[in-house]
């Protein structure tokens with residue numbers, strides 16, 4: 001054996017248990033795992049561990065695998081591109097998959113963004129960073145309004161906008177300055193104690209107005225960033241009129257509406273973009289997650305006049321817009337459109353919500369059922385109506401052990417974000433098992 005060979009690390013074969021032990025010994029414990037599944041491979045709606053145990057996937061790689069695992073058309077696009085060009089880098093020259101992707105996004109984009117321009121990055125956080133940089137640069141204003149319950153990423157700029165959990169910010173004060181938060185309209189637990197969204201008069205919008213009278217000089221407001229449905233914060237659907245109200249406020253003050261569709265975008269909610277449920281037109285849209293068909297890819301698409309004002313080299317990235325990720329993403333988007341998976345997502349999503357609503361009538365642990373399309377949240381509550389934050393951790397582990405991959409969002413909501421190809425039979429199988437497990441929580 002040569003010296004070189006003796007230093008080569010041999011990657012061992014493994015069992016699920018061994019892998020988990022090795023992970024615990026070497027991987028940072030801050031990488032939190034919702035389930036104890038050691039994922040060896042994926043196929044369509046299912047994940048498999050190293051012993052061949054099968055798990056119905058209700059998570060889809062955290063809303064990334066919209067057409068399921070290892071879809072043959074996506075695999076083929078990846079292999080074909082890998083044979084031709086693995087990476088070229090957008091600053092070195094021009095790459096066809098990059099341009100194809102931006103053009104595709106323009107075709108499907110809402111409103112004026114159809115004539116927009118954009119660029120590609122590697123992740124949701126980076127897409128958000130890019131959006132707020134563009135807003136600050138083009139308006140020459142420094143302040144950004146964001147919302148509680150929101151998740152926009154973990155890099156230091158995106159983290160300054162994120163306000164779904166103080167854990168992410170602990171000991172990290174002095175983030176990006178000029179960011180101000182007002183409450184997201186989380187109507188099930190109204191931050192203003194109103195009884196119902198029908199009678200509150202969109203009071204959360206009044207707080208935005210109030211902030212613009214008291215802490216944010218309107219002429220300093222670069223933009224308002226919002227998730228059209230709060231994702232990590234609990235799959236919270238805002239009441240009708242909220243996003244329109246933000247649009248009006250931005251227009252009145254010459255600020256930009258930045259919409260974070262990283263989780264909601266590209267078909268998951270039953271429309272290509274969640275803002276299309278309310279016919280609201282953003283100035284800037286941020287995308288990632290399912291954009292790369294399972295590979296890391298993010299995008300920022302904005303009004304052309306804004307993007308044109310950004311001078312060459314003011315923004316950039318080494319890997320953003322990698323051609324393999326673009327090809328995988330385009331293959332996935334094509335399947336979504338060709339197979340009308342958005343209509344399917346609405347249908348199966350409504351079915352899942354209806355099933356849980358029925359169960360809610362008889363099971364006390366069900367607090368709220370909400371969502372759009374295949375973005376469904378089920379908030380679990382304790383006997384006193386408070387969020388069942390401890391119970392949910394055990395529930396998710398137990399559901400995992402029973403063959404269903406699931407995560408949570410917010411403090412105590414089960415998060416359903418399966419691949420958009422899920423059949424009604426698969427939905428029934430999963431929902432039945434989950435309801436059965438939750439029926440033991442009686443008080």
Ligand SMILES: Cc1ncc(COP(=O)(O)O)c(C=O)c1O
Nearest residue numbers: 123124125151152153231262263
């Ligand atoms: C709405 C939203 N924005 C941004 C992000 C950050 O994306 P990433 O984890 O790819 O940086 C996420 C991730 O969950 C998200 O849900």
